[in-house]
Amino acid sequence: MTELGIAMIGHAFMGAAHSQAWRVAPRFFDLPLRPVMSVLAGRDAGRAAAAADRLGWAEAVTDWRSVLERDDVHVVDICTPGDTHAEIAIAALDAGKHVLCEKPMANTVAEAVAMAEAAERAAARGVRAMVGFSYRRVPALGLARDLVARGRLGRIHHVRAQYLQDWIVDPAAPLSWRLDKAKAGSGALGDIGAHIVDATQFILGDTIREVVGTMETFVTERPLATEHSGLSGTASDETGPVTVDDAALFLARFAGGALGSFEATRFANGRKNALRIEVNGSAGSLAFDFEDMNVLQFFDGTEDSAVAGFRRIVVTEPEHPYVGSWWPAGHGLGYEHAFTHQVVDFVRAVAEGTDPAPTFADGLRVQRVLAAVEDSAASGTWHQV
Amino acid sequence: MTELGIAMIGHAFMGAAHSQAWRVAPRFFDLPLRPVMSVLAGRDAGRAAAAADRLGWAEAVTDWRSVLERDDVHVVDICTPGDTHAEIAIAALDAGKHVLCEKPMANTVAEAVAMAEAAERAAARGVRAMVGFSYRRVPALGLARDLVARGRLGRIHHVRAQYLQDWIVDPAAPLSWRLDKAKAGSGALGDIGAHIVDATQFILGDTIREVVGTMETFVTERPLATEHSGLSGTASDETGPVTVDDAALFLARFAGGALGSFEATRFANGRKNALRIEVNGSAGSLAFDFEDMNVLQFFDGTEDSAVAGFRRIVVTEPEHPYVGSWWPAGHGLGYEHAFTHQVVDFVRAVAEGTDPAPTFADGLRVQRVLAAVEDSAASGTWHQV
Amino acid sequence: MTELGIAMIGHAFMGAAHSQAWRVAPRFFDLPLRPVMSVLAGRDAGRAAAAADRLGWAEAVTDWRSVLERDDVHVVDICTPGDTHAEIAIAALDAGKHVLCEKPMANTVAEAVAMAEAAERAAARGVRAMVGFSYRRVPALGLARDLVARGRLGRIHHVRAQYLQDWIVDPAAPLSWRLDKAKAGSGALGDIGAHIVDATQFILGDTIREVVGTMETFVTERPLATEHSGLSGTASDETGPVTVDDAALFLARFAGGALGSFEATRFANGRKNALRIEVNGSAGSLAFDFEDMNVLQFFDGTEDSAVAGFRRIVVTEPEHPYVGSWWPAGHGLGYEHAFTHQVVDFVRAVAEGTDPAPTFADGLRVQRVLAAVEDSAASGTWHQV
Amino acid sequence: MTELGIAMIGHAFMGAAHSQAWRVAPRFFDLPLRPVMSVLAGRDAGRAAAAADRLGWAEAVTDWRSVLERDDVHVVDICTPGDTHAEIAIAALDAGKHVLCEKPMANTVAEAVAMAEAAERAAARGVRAMVGFSYRRVPALGLARDLVARGRLGRIHHVRAQYLQDWIVDPAAPLSWRLDKAKAGSGALGDIGAHIVDATQFILGDTIREVVGTMETFVTERPLATEHSGLSGTASDETGPVTVDDAALFLARFAGGALGSFEATRFANGRKNALRIEVNGSAGSLAFDFEDMNVLQFFDGTEDSAVAGFRRIVVTEPEHPYVGSWWPAGHGLGYEHAFTHQVVDFVRAVAEGTDPAPTFADGLRVQRVLAAVEDSAASGTWHQV
Ligand SMILES: NC(=O)C1=CN([C@@H]2O[C@H](COP(=O)(O)OP(=O)(O)OC[C@H]3O[C@@H](n4cnc5c(N)ncnc54)[C@H](O)[C@@H]3O)[C@@H](O)[C@H]2O)C=CC1
Ligand SMILES: NC(=O)C1=CN([C@@H]2O[C@H](COP(=O)(O)OP(=O)(O)OC[C@H]3O[C@@H](n4cnc5c(N)ncnc54)[C@H](O)[C@@H]3O)[C@@H](O)[C@H]2O)C=CC1
Ligand SMILES: NC(=O)C1=CN([C@@H]2O[C@H](COP(=O)(O)OP(=O)(O)OC[C@H]3O[C@@H](n4cnc5c(N)ncnc54)[C@H](O)[C@@H]3O)[C@@H](O)[C@H]2O)C=CC1
Ligand SMILES: NC(=O)C1=CN([C@@H]2O[C@H](COP(=O)(O)OP(=O)(O)OC[C@H]3O[C@@H](n4cnc5c(N)ncnc54)[C@H](O)[C@@H]3O)[C@@H](O)[C@H]2O)C=CC1
Structure with a gap:
């Protein structure tokens, strides 16, 4: 080979x-x-x-x-x-x-x-x-996109997306590169907010058209980090300014008419990596929380209301995206599996000579949303993406 | 009138x-x-x-x-x-x-x-x-019975029933009449075990045929109660023997072939009134927990497995048993409502000249199960009901 | 008496x-x-x-x-x-x-x-x-306020409040008075949004200072109602315009510095009466969903992280607000109980000669928030309350 | 190296x-x-x-x-x-x-x-x-054992363990080696029941002393498998007898006095790999379900009852067993990680010259429990392990 x-x-x-x-x-x-x-x-x-x-x-x-x-x-x-x-x-x-x-x-x-x-x-x-x-490659979110694409949700009215973490709620947490605008561009917004922007656009097959938002830095001065990687680091005695947002919230309107509410924060005490998405449509709804990543909640609004309810789909069936290559039903995947799926799709696209998604054009589209949020936070008004 | x-x-x-x-x-x-x-x-x-x-x-x-x-x-x-x-x-x-x-x-x-x-x-x-x-008159359990009766679960294989409380896990809890065999007949078995025996027989429309069980008194001596009512009381300085079971567990076989596992205990720390029932059939399953009493979980095994999952039915729709007389959907009922429903059915039966269920014959059937459990606990073997 | x-x-x-x-x-x-x-x-x-x-x-x-x-x-x-x-x-x-x-x-x-x-x-x-x-008189929300007041959450960073219903997601649902601006003032905003504005201000002991929001009417023409009461009604053959919002979303800043995200909608398919509130503070967090009304989730951020987690407090203990007058622990309350508690507090205040809360001044404060949201939705900018 | x-x-x-x-x-x-x-x-x-x-x-x-x-x-x-x-x-x-x-x-x-x-x-x-x-190497179960060992549960009263699957609820599922006594020894009992026997003995640091149980084969004749591996296979036109149990249930008494209730089944429709364990002690309780494998529920019974509740510990903190070597908090593990941890402990024991647990003596102990269950199912009486 x-x-x-x-x-x-x-x-x-x-x-x-x-x-x-x-x-x-x-x-x-x-x-x-x-x-x-x-x-x-x-x-x-x-x-x-x-x-x-x-x-x-x-x-x-x-x-x-x-x-x-x-x-x-x-x-x-x-x-x-x-x-x-x-x-x-x-x-x-x-x-x-x-x-x-x-x-x-x-x-x-x-x-x-x-x-x-x-x-x-x-x-x-x-x-x-x-x-x-x-996160596009988490099987539950792939299934979410399928359900929307197949019309199981009907016309989409609402998107509710949050990415909640708490790793710097302690003011003594050090100034890693993620808190430095020069390195990171923005804080919660670009780091985790970017994920829910991409994931919701992916699930809906739609794009955000305009936003109004606000950003906040709760702790503005922190110890410098002597050493750090990923989300952890060691604090030194000196301090420096935090130059990015700790939290970013915004409302959005999608091109297709859906209303969105977005929130990205590193100050949601007790929430470790709660990437949550809920979508409500005229025919049904779905809900996801990465803290229970192998599950997709799905409400089929076309069912007899006496037996309708949010279904806890354990997304580990062979027919679910990517899952058939792993373990039998009920034997869940973990955080890292989405990266494996990403590589699989990447390699296949390279071999087939097609563009793997999300493309750089998709990445640019997310970037424009982030910029519109920052602009909106500065001006206090809605901004077109 | x-x-x-x-x-x-x-x-x-x-x-x-x-x-x-x-x-x-x-x-x-x-x-x-x-x-x-x-x-x-x-x-x-x-x-x-x-x-x-x-x-x-x-x-x-x-x-x-x-x-x-x-x-x-x-x-x-x-x-x-x-x-x-x-x-x-x-x-x-x-x-x-x-x-x-x-x-x-x-x-x-x-x-x-x-x-x-x-x-x-x-x-x-x-x-x-x-x-x-x-508990027969909790809407979710009425719905459970309906689903079984309408064949939505198919042939029943398993019943899993627990009634978990913790009100005497503290050895200083006083000797109320519920701990006195002369007054109460038995302990957890008759007090709460009786409910899950009745409720499962009601939901299945079937009867328990034989049982094997065990009973246990974890705390055998307790302060006498100076005053008590319901589940609470005041302890005195004297103590007396506990003459009933703190917990009773048994396996059961229903006449129709289902296997049952039952447990009633007052020593399940942190469980306040967790009457839980799960039923698995060839076509579907259902699950209930009184700590979330307005909800019935239902799994429809005939659905496409890609979208199948336990549905959290919020049992507050107008078409659910008794519910239409109360509030709009989503405005849940409480503990006492089952008693109101009981009175409604009783009065209607009296007026119509029919026998309100559970009849005394039903009550006797439960009593025979309780007795068989006690006999089995004493002999260590299966007993017919 | x-x-x-x-x-x-x-x-x-x-x-x-x-x-x-x-x-x-x-x-x-x-x-x-x-x-x-x-x-x-x-x-x-x-x-x-x-x-x-x-x-x-x-x-x-x-x-x-x-x-x-x-x-x-x-x-x-x-x-x-x-x-x-x-x-x-x-x-x-x-x-x-x-x-x-x-x-x-x-x-x-x-x-x-x-x-x-x-x-x-x-x-x-x-x-x-x-x-x-x-809803102030739902025991779980009373406990929430107590926890905040006792400093168990520390400085509040985030409030996330949603009131999600789905009773008019069907375009054939008739034009009840709730969809008529002349009668109702506004739609989801005043009907259910008002509750989460009041409830969050109550829990935090703080007030909303400014908002930016948007409102939407997804279905603008509906059958006239021949008869209606509460949330249900019968449709006639004629139609008329919907003059209120189906959904209202807004971001908020509280006087004390917390960031809020609010959403009220009647188009959240599958959500029947999901009044949800989550609060994150420097020392802890809490979360509530009326679909599980006897429960308050509490995260104590001061605990050893190896055993920290959101606790599912079943708010049915004698020491919880109002609960001691009802049933033993674990025997939950229903929708109507909050109204009973409301009457209890009202009668006591009348007898004691004190002002029962929420006062009309509190009601006015909520009204000003609603008006600011409407103004903001019209202007596209932040409005002071 | x-x-x-x-x-x-x-x-x-x-x-x-x-x-x-x-x-x-x-x-x-x-x-x-x-x-x-x-x-x-x-x-x-x-x-x-x-x-x-x-x-x-x-x-x-x-x-x-x-x-x-x-x-x-x-x-x-x-x-x-x-x-x-x-x-x-x-x-x-x-x-x-x-x-x-x-x-x-x-x-x-x-x-x-x-x-x-x-x-x-x-x-x-x-x-x-x-x-x-x-499963001993699932971090949540390692934490469970730690909590018991550190006395956080006090004296253990109850163990409730279920291993629920549904992969052969369809009578057309073929006769894989797992349904052949000559190959598999037993059915649900040895395949999945063995896991909950080992896991509960591991968590408690205690051993099962006696059992009474029953076993059942719901579908006694199935298509032969032309090919199979793991839990899946292809059916042929011929059929053959199922020679093992589809489900095994038993009650148990641990040497230390705890009462156990065990159930292993392949007929729990909708349950894919629900290995569930609940333990109740005099000071606290814990609960686990493999369908949410990164979570351990813990009830601390020594807390003020107004704020006590089952805590949803997301077992992804650096101090949790094995977790520190993987990802940041909240980035959960999957099914396969327990096998990696198993290899880690095995290699370390080999290098250190110590016996890795579970030893073959532990394996024998489990085998004796399984045999006692089979004997009890045959005789209808309690059997010593
Ligand atoms: N897809 C996802 O879910 C996640 C994506 N990320 C993204 O991955 C990227 C890296 O983040 P982490 O791995 O968390 O950071 P990290 O701090 O753990 O690692 C960064 C690595 O880059 C190296 N590095 C830094 N500056 C460099 C330079 N100028 N030239 C060469 N190497 C340099 C560092 O030595 C280090 O090895 C970021 O863009 C981040 O947003 C991070 C976490 C999760
Ligand atoms: N359906 C359900 O879910 C429940 C049923 N019960 C059942 O209700 C019955 C009563 O239980 P609780 O109300 O909890 O007990 P309790 O101790 O709260 O009340 C018992 C009442 O009976 C009175 N009483 C006792 N002996 C009497 C006698 N010889 N003559 C006249 N009055 C006498 C007492 O003064 C007291 O008023 C029991 O059979 C119990 O099993 C209890 C709780 C829940
Ligand atoms: N606290 C809460 O959670 C709730 C509060 N509400 C509020 O309660 C009020 C009433 O709502 P619902 O009871 O749901 O409405 P509804 O439509 O069920 O009842 C309204 C009642 O008012 C009567 N009515 C209408 N116009 C009248 C007039 N001009 N003079 C005398 N009577 C008149 C009607 O005949 C009917 O009896 C509203 O302000 C609503 O916002 C409603 C539901 C829940
Ligand atoms: N720790 C756990 O959670 C699990 C443990 N197991 C255990 O692992 C063992 C294997 O089960 P699976 O991998 O699920 O079975 P499988 O059917 O997927 O694989 C069995 C393998 O053994 C080979 N094999 C069969 N008979 C052989 C023989 N006589 N000589 C050499 N190779 C032979 C087959 O060709 C096949 O490669 C069993 O003891 C099973 O109980 C299985 C699944 C989960």
Whole structure:
């Protein structure tokens, strides 16, 4: 089988998740190409080498640009903070490498536009680009989209989406890069709000047209971090300013007429990773909470009302998206599986010569929504996306 | 409208629940007879008078026998401990009074046989008798029975029934009459186990044929109670022996082939009144928990498995049993409503000249199951009912 | 005991709920005055008489003004649509009658101001006024307020409140008075949105300072209703325009700094009466859903994280608000009990000579929030309350 | 790092789960030895080779005995049906190979005794043996055991354990080896009942002393399977007898005094893999359902009853068993992770020279319980374990 050489840039939280995906995907899914975990790029030689060893990459380098020149690298998998995405992705695409880029696609609309253009140029040459909105690949959300697409919800009236976390409710939690606008672009908005923007647009097959929102930083000064990765870190004695939002809320109108209510926060005490989506339509409703990720609630409004009710569909049947390749019914999946599914779809699209979704155009569309929310929060009025 | 004079014996926990039922039923339901809360009987004149005033009875007496002689009394409503049921019920029936008798119907099978015979004699004269298995009148359980009767579950394979409470998990909880075999007949078995025996037989439209079980008294000595009513009381300095079971568990086989697992306990820490029933059939399943009493879970096994799941039916639709007389959908009922429904069905049966269910024959059938469990617990083998 | 004569105006949905409350309150609670259900006022003589008989009122009249002149009437209980509240309440207060007025207090801020002024005048003469925001008296929400007041949640960051119903998702549902701006003032906003505005302000002990919102009418033309009461009605062949909102959504900022997200809709398919409130604070969180009304979820963020989690508090313990007067733990209450508690507090306040909450000033505060939402929906910008 | 060569026997359902565990464990956990997926043994050369390729094993053989002679094999991992366990395990241990053997350990007590003896002999030579009761390694159940061990539940009164599946509720489901007594030893009892026996003994740190039970085969004749693996298969036109139980129920008494109620069934329509355990003690309770596997419900009975309630602990905190090596809080694990944890503990024990639990002695103890249930089902009386 033809090999598909992968270079991964960044090797911490997402680095571990993506490595697991590359490693595991071919063991459970029939892939048309054999992914090879060729090289990992980090900034520090020692840490990169240790990571490559731990995560199972053949080699480690400290200059990500070097991987673009290698013939054994066909894919660049970007797992670094948002400020680096545009530069790496555009360079990789221009070098003829397929790109899987973590979300949010960029830190600004300008960057995202440039990336989408690069992706379009690349596509003309058969080079593919995809954004890592991994929650699309949670089977329950795939099923949600199917139900909407098949008309089981009828005309959509309401979308209610929240992404609730609590990892910095403690004012002593340190200033990781996620709290630094220069690195992260925004706070809760881009980090987790981006996911519910993408996921709801995906489920509805519709786009957000206008928004009105507000953003808030509850704790404006925090200890600097001596070391950090993913969501954890160690606090130092010095402090610095938090330059991003702790929470972002907005109302939205979809092009198709649905009303949306969105909230992303890192201050929802007791909610660890509660990505929740509820959709109400003229014929039915559905509800999802990532804290119970193998379940989709579905209300069929066409049933006799004496026996109608939200059904707790355990999304582990062979006919559910992706599930047939894993375990028997009732043997649930975990967080990382969505990343494996992402890699499966990516590899298949590359092999088939199609554009894997979410495309960079989709990523740009999300970016425009985030920007409209920020603009709205500043102006206090509705903004078109 | 013709009046139906009621005499109630006993006036504490059930006294309050039954009073509420008599008071409220005609306000929400069309009754063919107008219940009149004529007289309440207690043992202590002062307390009985106070109770009559509080609960809304026209009069109070201390000798329950006196009410049997009154022409303005047509119904005797027995709300006293189990040791008194047989004597009062038989006397009342023989005096031509309709009887609503609290559960468990009696403390022994012998008493229950005598009561069932008295009921049969009475029925021949148009006098009615009913046992107060109130949970039958929770709308969700009425719906459960309907679903089984309409074949929505197919052939029944499994019944799983638990009645879990924790009100005496504290060893300092006093020795109320419920812990005294002479008064109560048995402990958890007759007090709450009787409910799940009746409710499952009711839902299935089937009877338990044989059982094997065990009983346990975890705390064998407790402070005497200086005063008590319902589930609460005050402890004294002296102690006495607990003469009933704290918990009773048994396996059962129904006549129709279903396998049952039953458990009644007062030691399930944190479970306040968790009457839970799950039924699995060849075509579907249902599940109920009284801690969420307005909900019935229903699994329709004939659905496409991609969208099948336990449905959380909120049993508050107008077409659900009894519900149409109350509030709009979603405005749930409480504990006491089942007693109101009980009174409604009782009054209607009296007016129509039919036997209100559960009849004393049904009560006897439950009693035989309880006795078989006790026998089995003693012998260690299966016992026929 | 001194009697407290009640006159009730309107006798359909709320009429039944209030009647039940007046009837039942003295049976379970020690009241300093004995409520007497003296007279009911309706517009149609026949229907009023039938209602009085069914609901248990001594007398029926067709002119509500007549009750203001009666010496045996001390309380006027207003259970009519919003367009009548101001006129009746002001007349009653000026006539020296205590007033219990259903929510929303009025249809406009101007009316509400006049009512609050009348209440202030009346209070000076010992005459009391209260608004029927009944959900305040659901024990779980009383406990929620207690927890916030006792600092168990710390500084409040987030409030998430939804009131979701689906009773007009069917476009064939008829045009009841609730869909007529002249009668109802607004649609989902005033009918159910008012409840979550009041309830969140109550729980937080804080007020909403500014809002930005949007409103939507999904179905703009409906069959006229030939007859209707509460939430149900019969459709005729003619149609007419819907003049109110089907859904209203808004973001809010509380004076104390909390961010709020509110949504009221009658188009949430499958949600029957889902009044949901979630509050996140620096020390903990709580969550409530009226579809499981006897439960409050509480997260104590000060606990060791290995054993922390949202606790499902079954709010049926004797020490919970109002509960001790009812049944043993685990024997839940229903929809109507909040109305009974409302009457209990009202009667006690009248007897004690204090102002029962929510006062007309509270009602006005809610009205101002509703008006700010409407203004914001029209202008597309934030509005101060 | 020293290598630990693995040979896996059997390569279907458990083969895939164990392969994933060997592959993934060293990527997330610090292991003292480096597992090498050396060789896989199957019966058919073609299928074994395909499996080795798919699952990532260096080599495939058709004679499992051959692997015992290889120096590069240090561990034999048995993933075949129960009838083969004793022979393979004893041979492997006697050949000086560490053994990880799937559950139930054997098909009979006699086999299990021989295996336990072999394990004891082997231990004397530093060779280790472990049984694959994988659910012990679900973090929530590890936490459950911790809570019991730390006394947070006090004296244990009740254990309620169910393992509910529905994969053969359809009478047309084919006769896989799991329905053949010669291969499987028993049906639901050994396949899934064994798990709840082990898990409850593990959580309590106690053993079952006596049982009374019953077993049932609802569908006694089924189509033969043309092909099958794990829980799925293809039906042929011929039929054959089902020689095992579809369901097994029993009551139990633990040595420490707790009462247990157990049920294992493949006929619980709608329940896919509902391994449920509830434990009630004098100081608290806990509840678990594998359909929500990242959650443990815990009731702390020592709390003020006004705020006590079952806590939904999301068992994804760094301090929870195994979790710290995976993802941030709230990013749940799936079915396969328990197998990874099993491998981690196994490798560590091998390196440290300690006996990994559950030992073969533990496996034998479970086997004795299963045998006692079968004996009891036959005799209708209680049996000592
Ligand atoms: N799909 C999803 O659900 C998630 C997506 N993400 C996204 O993944 C990306 C990475 O986030 P995490 O892995 O959580 O962060 P992290 O802090 O755990 O790891 C970032 C990695 O990037 C490396 N890095 C940082 N700056 C670099 C540079 N200039 N050049 C090369 N390497 C650099 C760091 O050394 C580290 O290895 C972000 O865009 C984030 O939004 C993060 C978490 C979940
Ligand atoms: N349907 C249901 O769900 C329930 C049924 N019950 C049943 O109701 C009956 C009464 O139980 P509770 O009301 O809970 O008990 P309780 O202790 O609250 O009240 C018993 C009442 O009977 C009176 N009483 C006792 N012995 C008497 C005698 N010899 N003569 C006259 N009056 C006597 C007492 O003074 C007291 O008023 C029992 O059979 C019990 O099993 C109890 C609770 C719930
Ligand atoms: N607290 C709560 O949760 C609830 C409050 N409400 C409020 O209660 C009030 C009444 O609502 P419902 O009872 O649901 O309405 P409904 O339509 O069921 O009853 C209205 C009653 O008012 C009478 N009525 C109407 N116009 C009248 C007039 N001009 N003069 C005298 N009587 C008149 C009608 O004949 C009818 O008896 C409204 O303000 C509503 O917002 C309603 C439902 C729940
Ligand atoms: N820990 C757990 O939760 C689970 C444990 N199990 C246990 O794992 C074992 C295997 O079950 P599954 O993998 O589900 O079965 P399966 O039917 O999926 O696979 C059995 C494998 O064993 C092979 N095999 C059968 N007989 C053989 C023989 N005589 N020699 C060599 N290979 C042979 C088959 O070719 C197949 O590869 C059983 O003991 C079962 O009880 C199964 C499922 C879950």
